[in-house]
Structure formats: C-alpha cells, structure tokens
Amino acid sequence: MATGELTPAVHEHHTSTGLDNTKMAMWAFLGSECLFFGSFISTYLLYRNQTADGPTSADLYDIPYTSVSSFVLLMSSLTMVLALAACHRKDQRGMRAWLLATALLGMVFIGGQIYEFTEFAHEGLALSVSPFGSSFFVLTGFHGAHVTVGILMLLLLVGMSMFDRLGPDDSRKVELIGLYWHFVDIVWIIIFTVVYLIPS
Amino acid sequence: MATAAAQGGLFRRPTATTGWWSWVTTVDHKKIGILYCATALAFFVIGGIEALAIRTQLAVPNGTTLTAETYNQFFTMHGLTMIFLVVMPLGVGIMNYLAPLMIGARDVAFPRINAFSYWVFLLGGLFLYSSFFLGGAPDGGWFGYAPLSTQLPGNGMTFYALGLQILGVASLLGAVNFIVTILNMRAPGMTLMRMPVFIWMTLVTAFLLLFAMPVIAVALFELMFDRVYNANFFNPATGGDPVLWQHLFWLFGHPEVYIMILPAMGIISDVLPTFSRKPIFGYAAIVFAGIAIGFMGWGVWAHHMFAVGLGPVANSAFALSTMFIAVPTGVKIFNWLGTMWKGDLHFNTPMLFAIGFVSMFIIGGLSGVTHAIVPSDAQQTDTYYIVAHFHYVLFGGAIFGLFSGLYYWWPKVFGKLLSEGLGKVHFWLMFIGFNLAFGPMHILGLEGMPRRTYTYPDGMGWNLWNLVATVGAFIIAVSIAVFLVNAVRTKRKGREAGADPWDGRTLEWSTPSPAPAYNFAEVPIVKARDDFWHRKYVVKPDEQVTPVVAGGAVAAHEDEHDPGHGIHLPAPSFLPVLAAPGLPIMAYGVIYSWPLIVVGGLLLLLALFGWVLEPSEVEH
Numbered sequence: 001m002a003t004g005e006l007t008p009a010v011h012e013h014h015t016s017t018g019l020d021n022t023k024m025a026m027w028a029f030l031g032s033e034c035l036f037f038g039s040f041i042s043t044y045l046l047y048r049n050q051t052a053d054g055p056t057s058a059d060l061y062d063i064p065y066t067s068v069s070s071f072v073l074l075m076s077s078l079t080m081v082l083a084l085a086a087c088h089r090k091d092q093r094g095m096r097a098w099l100l101a102t103a104l105l106g107m108v109f110i111g112g113q114i115y116e117f118t119e120f121a122h123e124g125l126a127l128s129v130s131p132f133g134s135s136f137f138v139l140t141g142f143h144g145a146h147v148t149v150g151i152l153m154l155l156l157l158v159g160m161s162m163f164d165r166l167g168p169d170d171s172r173k174v175e176l177i178g179l180y181w182h183f184v185d186i187v188w189i190i191i192f193t194v195v196y197l198i199p200s
Numbered sequence: 201m202a203t204a205a206a207q208g209g210l211f212r213r214p215t216a217t218t219g220w221w222s223w224v225t226t227v228d229h230k231k232i233g234i235l236y237c238a239t240a241l242a243f244f245v246i247g248g249i250e251a252l253a254i255r256t257q258l259a260v261p262n263g264t265t266l267t268a269e270t271y272n273q274f275f276t277m278h279g280l281t282m283i284f285l286v287v288m289p290l291g292v293g294i295m296n297y298l299a300p301l302m303i304g305a306r307d308v309a310f311p312r313i314n315a316f317s318y319w320v321f322l323l324g325g326l327f328l329y330s331s332f333f334l335g336g337a338p339d340g341g342w343f344g345y346a347p348l349s350t351q352l353p354g355n356g357m358t359f360y361a362l363g364l365q366i367l368g369v370a371s372l373l374g375a376v377n378f379i380v381t382i383l384n385m386r387a388p389g390m391t392l393m394r395m396p397v398f399i400w401m402t403l404v405t406a407f408l409l410l411f412a413m414p415v416i417a418v419a420l421f422e423l424m425f426d427r428v429y430n431a432n433f434f435n436p437a438t439g440g441d442p443v444l445w446q447h448l449f450w451l452f453g454h455p456e457v458y459i460m461i462l463p464a465m466g467i468i469s470d471v472l473p474t475f476s477r478k479p480i481f482g483y484a485a486i487v488f489a490g491i492a493i494g495f496m497g498w499g500v501w502a503h504h505m506f507a508v509g510l511g512p513v514a515n516s517a518f519a520l521s522t523m524f525i526a527v528p529t530g531v532k533i534f535n536w537l538g539t540m541w542k543g544d545l546h547f548n549t550p551m552l553f554a555i556g557f558v559s560m561f562i563i564g565g566l567s568g569v570t571h572a573i574v575p576s577d578a579q580q581t582d583t584y585y586i587v588a589h590f591h592y593v594l595f596g597g598a599i600f601g602l603f604s605g606l607y608y609w610w611p612k613v614f615g616k617l618l619s620e621g622l623g624k625v626h627f628w629l630m631f632i633g634f635n636l637a638f639g640p641m642h643i644l645g646l647e648g649m650p651r652r653t654y655t656y657p658d659g660m661g662w663n664l665w666n667l668v669a670t671v672g673a674f675i676i677a678v679s680i681a682v683f684l685v686n687a688v689r690t691k692r693k694g695r696e697a698g699a700d701p702w703d704g705r706t707l708e709w710s711t712p713s714p715a716p717a718y719n720f721a722e723v724p725i726v727k728a729r730d731d732f733w734h735r736k737y738v739v740k741p742d743e744q745v746t747p748v749v750a751g752g753a754v755a756a757h758e759d760e761h762d763p764g765h766g767i768h769l770p771a772p773s774f775l776p777v778l779a780a781p782g783l784p785i786m787a788y789g790v791i792y793s794w795p796l797i798v799v800g801g802l803l804l805l806l807a808l809f810g811w812v813l814e815p816s817e818v819e820h
Contacts, residue, residue, distance in 0.1 A: 015384035021309045028376045036414035050439035127431040131440040134431035
C-alpha cells in the first residue's frame with residue numbers, strides 16, 4: 001500500500017531495509033510489550049488460586065458481562081481497520097468518524113472495566129487482600145492503562161486531522177496507532193482467555 | 201535558515217549551536233553521546249567514593265568508618281550506580297557518538313527520542329540519589345530481594361523501585377532507537393556483514409535491552425505495589441512467593457550482564473585490529489558468537505539461584521546452559537588472540553586497555569565457570585569469591601573495555617589526542633590497583649568471608665587480604681585522578697589529532713575530528729568490510745600492502761568551504777528536556793502525594809503533544 005516513503009516530500013525515509021523507521025520502531029516496542037504483559041500474565045497464573053481468605057475468581061467473574069465488553073473491544077479493531085482504509089482513500093471525514101468510533105468503543109470498554117473493578121471491590125477483592133487480588137488488578141489495570149493511552153492517541157489523531165495537521169499522504173501515523181491498538185486488543189484476547197475463561 | 205521549521209511547534213525552535221542552550225536542546229547524537237559519557241564519568245566518581253568508603257570500613261576488623269545502616273546504603277548505591285549509571289550509560293554514550301558515524305549515517309533514527317532518553321537517564325540518576333537527602337538511600341542490595349525489599353522501613357527501596365523504573369524507560373527507548381538506526385540507516389553498501397563488530401554488539405545489546413527491560417519493569421512495579429499500595433505479590437503470609445521476585449529479577453539480571461559486557465567486547469574488537477594492523481580474525485565467528493551469547497543469555501538466569509532450592513533437575517539444566525555459554529565467549533577470546541597473533545602490534549593506551557580487558561576477562565570467565573558447578577557454587581554463594589568474580593568481568597572486563605574506547609575515540613570526539621604518557625600511567629596504576637583490590641577477594645571468599653556484611657571480627661585470618669584490597673582500591677582511585685588530569689590537560693594543550701590518528705579501519709576515521717554536525721559531507725558508499733582501510737591501502741596480488749597514492753579519501757572535504765550546506769539535519773528541540781521531568785515528578789508523587797502523579801503525567805502528556813506537532817527537521 002502507498003505509504004509516504006516514495007513521495008519526494010519525505011525523501012529522508014529511504015531506509016536500508018525498505019521498512020519505514022517509525023513502523024520498525026513500533027514493532028520493536030510491541031515486541032518489548034509482549035514480555036511486559038507476559039510477565040504480568042505469568043504472575044497471575046502463579047497466583048490465581050492464592051486467594052488467602054478473600055473472594056475467589058469463581059465468586060467474582062461474570063463471564064457474560066466480560067464477554068460483552070471483550071466483544072466491544074474487538075469491534076474497535078474493526079473500526080480501526082476502517083479508519084485506516086478511509087485514510088488510504090484520502091477520505092479525511094470518514095477517517096475521523098471511524099477513529100472517533102474506535103475511541104468511543106475503547107471508552108465503553110474502559111467504562112466497563114471501571115464498573116467491574118468497583119463491583120469486585122464491593123465484593124471484597126483488593127490489592128491488599130490476596131496475591132490473586134494484587135495480580136488481577138495490576139494485570140488488567142495495566143491493560144486498561146494501555147487502552148487509555150490508545151484512546152488519547154486516537155483523539156489526538158482526530159484533532160490533528162480536524163486542524164489540518166495531518167497531511168493527506170500521512171497515513172503513517174494512523175497506521176502506527178492502529179498497530180498499537182490491534183496489539184492491545186490481542187493482549188486482551190489472551191487476558192480474557194487466561195484470566196476469565198480458564199476455571200480456577 | 202530555520203524559518204520554515206520554526207512555524208508549527210508550540211515553541212520557537214531553538215537555534216543555538218554553541219553554548220549552554222545548545223547542549224540542553226540538542227538532538228545531535230554526538231553531543232548526546234558526550235553528555236552521556238560525561239554524566240556517567242561523574243557518577244563513576246561518586247560510585248567510586250562509595251567504594252572507597254566501603255573499603256575503608258573493611259580495611260581493618262571491627263571497622264568504625266561507617267555504621268551498618270550507612271554501609272548498607274553505600275554498597276547498594278555503589279552497585280546501582282556502577283551498573284545503571286556508569287557501565288550502561290558509558291556504553292550507550294560511546295554507541296551514541298559512534299554508531300551513526302560507523303554505519304555512515306547523519307544521525308540516529310529518532311534524534312529527539314535520543315535526547316529524551318538522555319534526560320530521563322540523568323533525572324533518573326538524580327532521583328535515585330535524592331533519596332540520600334530524603335530519609336535514606338536504598339539499602340536492600342542492587343538485587344532487591346523480596347521480602348526484605350518489601351519490608352525494609354523508610355522510602356529507600358521505594359526510591360529503588362521507582363528510580364530503576366525511570367532509568368528503564370531511558371534504556372528501552374534507547375534500545376528501540378539503536379535497533380532502528382542500525383537496521384535502517386546504514387550507508388549504501390554497508391551490508392550487515394560489513395558492519396564493524398562494535399555495531400553488531402550494539403545491535404545485540406539493544407535487543408537484549410528491548411526484551412530485558414520490560415521484565416524488570418514488571419518486577420519493579422510489583423515491588424512498588426507491595427511497598428506503597430499494600431499489594432501481596434511477595435508477601436508469604438497471604439501466599440505470595442518471594443522466589444517470583446528472584447526469577448523476574450534474574451531473568452532481567454542475567455541478560456543485563458551481557459548488556460554491560462557486549463559493548464565493551466565490541467569496542468576492543470575494533471581497537472585490537474587497528475593496533476595489530478590486521479583485520480579482525482574470524483569476523484563471522486565473532487559476530488555469530490555475539491549473537492549466540494544474546495540468545496543463550498536468556499537461558500542461564502537460575503544460576504544466580506542455585507542456593508534457593510529449585511531442585512536437582514532445574515539446577516542441573518541451568519548448570520549445563522551456564523557452562524555452554526562459555527563456548528561462544530571462548531570463541532571471542534580466540535578471535536582476539538588470533539587478531540593479535542603475528543600482528544604489527546602498537547602498544548598505545550587503547551591497546552593496553554584492550555589487552556587488559558582480554559586478560560582480566562579470562563580470569564573472571566574462569567571463576568564464572570566455577571560458579572556454574574552447583575556444589576562448588578553452594579560453597580561460594582554470598583562470599584567474597586562472587587564479589588571477586590563479577591568485578592573481574594565488570595571492572596576488569598567492561599570498565600577496561602570502555603576506557604579502551606574512551607582513549608581510542610577521544611581524538612575523534614575532541615580533535616585532540618590524550619597524552620600517551622599519562623594514559624600509560626593510568627593503565628598501569630589501574631591494572632595493578634584492580635588486581636590488588638579484587639584478586640585477594642578470591643582468597644577471602646574461599647576462606648568464608650561473607651559479602652554484604654559491614655564488618656568482621658579479628659582473628660578470622662581475613663585481616664591481611666582485606667588491607668591489601670583496600671590499598672588496591674585507593675590505587676584505582678589515583679589512576680582515575682590521573683585520567684581526569686589527562687582529560688583536562690588535553691583540552692588545554694593536547695596534540696591535534698587530525699582525522700585519522702591511529703590509521704583506523706572504519707568509517708568514523710574518514711570524517712574530520714571532531715566530526716562535523718552533519719557527520720559526512722557526502723554519504724559514503726561502502727564497498728568492503730573495513731572500508732576506510734581499503735580506501736587507504738591496496739593489497740597487491742603477492743599480498744604486499746601499499747598505500748593508495750595521494751592519501752586516498754582521508755577527509756577530502758575538510759577544507760572545502762561550508763561543505764555541509766543544504767544537508768537536512770534534525771532540528772534542536774525544547775521538548776525532550778521538557779517532557780523528561782514528568783517521570784521523576786510522577787515518581788515523587790507515588791512516594792509523597794498522589795496529586796504530583798497527575799502533575800507529572802500532565803507535563804509528560806503536554807510535552808509529548810507538542811512533540812507530535814513539531815516538525816523534526818531543519819536545513820543546515
């Protein structure tokens with residue numbers, strides 16, 4: 001697909017491998033993130049039955065509820081793809097609409113997570129209650145923080161596009177943030193499977 | 201000249217190229233490299249003073265120089281300083297200055313991120329040291345073993361968890377930057393297998409950082425949540441497992457060892473050929489050995505945990521993998537010996553330090569193999585034998601290698617040669633002092649002297665060697681003073697170096713000294729490994745080497761009028777230095793008051809917002 005590196009305006013992006021610098025950097029960063037989430041997921045797996053005298057995962061998890069919020073997050077990957085497609089068509093309005101939709105779906109997911117956290121807290125789970133509580137909140141909390149950063153970047157993209165700070169050829173930024181967004185979604189698929197679906 | 205780029209950012213773009221502001225706003229990899237090295241040397245002096253205090257305390261039995269509390273803070277901070285604030289940033293500083301020059305690039309791939317990394321590193325170091333004035337420094341060892349680290353009173357270990365986290369951000373961003381720079385910014389013809397060995401080792405180091413930093417980040421976050429927010433990651437009372445800390449820490453910690461040593465190995469792999477007047481012996485072997493170390497370094501971490509009781513299967517597996525990793529390391533040593541073999545050896549200061557590296561590293565490597573044997577390690581664990589071992593690899597290895605690099609590239613960076621006489625005094629004092637300080641620790645360890653203990657009783661038979669070690673430490677201190685004198689003297693009356701004082705082999709010597717802002721007036725076209733040497737010399741069919749007539753292509757553009765005109769260079773920026781304080785402010789917020797977390801986060805966010813809107817280039 002036609003990314004900017006062939007146009008004369010961005011001549012400096014001629015690279016040894018032919019891959020765009022920023023894209024290679026994003027892939028490297030995401031590789032690093034795999035180890036980050038991998039370590040937290042390992043911690044959770046070690047501790048999922050260490051509930052001390054606090055609530056257990058069977059007491060807490062509401063699989064249908066979390067399935068819905070997971071579905072919402074997965075749909076945001078679809079809207080992200082549509083945003084990039086609109087960007088490639090040079091359809092700035094369409095791109096903005098799909099980026100906003102992606103951000104909104106992300107916000108719905110985060111809202112759902114906040115609701116879930118407060119519910120669990122009411123039922124007596126906290127960082128200080130058990131290793132299970134610590135590892136659950138910190139793992140899913142860091143994922144939520146990643147989604148939040150993604151939402152901020154999506155909104156920044158929308159703003160830049162509205163104020164004409166995103167050139168029509170500059171699909172690269174949309175693509176980069178898309179990569180990040182899809183990665184965070186994939187991490188959630190793993191978390192949903194490992195944390196919620198595997199019975200304790 | 202900067203008018204076009206000045207519009208559109210949050211600020212007017214800084215334009216100074218000299219003076220104080222030019223250093224604060226610089227995105228030039230060369231200036232950032234100098235900043236890294238200067239900062240690391242300052243921390244080296246501080247960490248050295250801590251070491252001297254420790255050695256003074258231990259010079260005689262029942263020492264009273266330091267209290268137990270201060271001793272704990274000093275040995276912890278000495279370790280943290282030397283690892284995170286000296287060896288790593290010195291390596292990064294040298295990479296910064298040289299990696300683009302050696303691959304024929306004008307800068308790194310992300311110059312502003314590079315500047316941001318430096319400021320984050322500096323502020324992370326200052327954050328860590330501010331703990332001394334805020335109730336006490338970290339005192340649980342650089343390894344921070346839980347549950348001691350979760351239970352130590354005061355904020356020391358919280359500063360540890362947050363300070364290393366900040367430094368990790370700098371390292372991670374640096375790793376991404378160097379991976380992309382080396383893979384993507386090579387001059388035409390600079391294929392991977394034509395890259396200098398230092399560049400290869402930098403690349404392997406960057407990948408190790410990329411995958412090791414997130415693991416320590418997780419461990420540090422878990423420690424932080426345990427200490428500050430009463431989480432239970434390492435609390436055995438509720439079922440938490442302190443051994444998890446050890447696994448996460450050493451899964452980072454062992455690759456970290458190679459993160460520290462590989463750049464030094466790369467440096468001497470370029471120094472030895474230059475001063476042996478021979479190409480590196482077995483280029484492919486030394487490159488692949490480095491890559492092999494990079495992979496195998498992930499499979500040996502539990503040899504730090506033989507005394508934990510992981511069971512005979514795990515212990516045997518990690519013993520085997522540990523012995524196995526000595527193989528690629530041995531390959532490298534034979535590469536270096538083969539390079540010097542029948543070479544036309546010139547014993548300049550960089551060469552002395554490089555040979556010092558090889559010989560001391562062999563001693564450290566051999567004592568390392570003795571730890572790989574589990575029963576032997578069970579006797580050595582937590583004794584001075586371990587202290588002797590890792591100082592032989594990290595001081596005798598990494599520090600000697602890094603000083604070799606400093607002497608070797610000093611003329612490229614500053615245009616003047618460090619004094620050879622003082623350099624040799626520095627080397628020999630450091631070499632003798634080092635062996636006096638750390639050699640006897642092997643004996644002390646085998647005699648059972650425990651490490652991390654602030655004093656020892658009389659009559660254990662440890663008195664003599666402790667005194668010798670202390671004398672050695674002070675000799676090292678004198679050698680560093682000689683180096684600093686040399687540096688100052690050279691600035692005032694050093695000999696002009698010219699572009700190529702050592703008859704170098706790699707591209708950085710083809711450009712004037714100090715390297716101009718744009719590095720190369722024309723991007724070099726690379727035709728061979730050691731390309732610059734091939735531009736200077738012709739090998740005749742009878743293997744006779746003769747210089748190219750008219751001196752080849754040595755800095756041909758040096759005298760041309762303004763040769764850098766029209767070259768696009770990354771423009772200086774305020775934003776890296778504005779964004780960086782966000783991280784330590786957030787960290788202080790975690791310790792003292794949560795609104796500061798918000799303040800720091802907003803500062804970071806706003807600066808990054810401005811960053812995205814700011815165009816990155818300006819015409820030179």
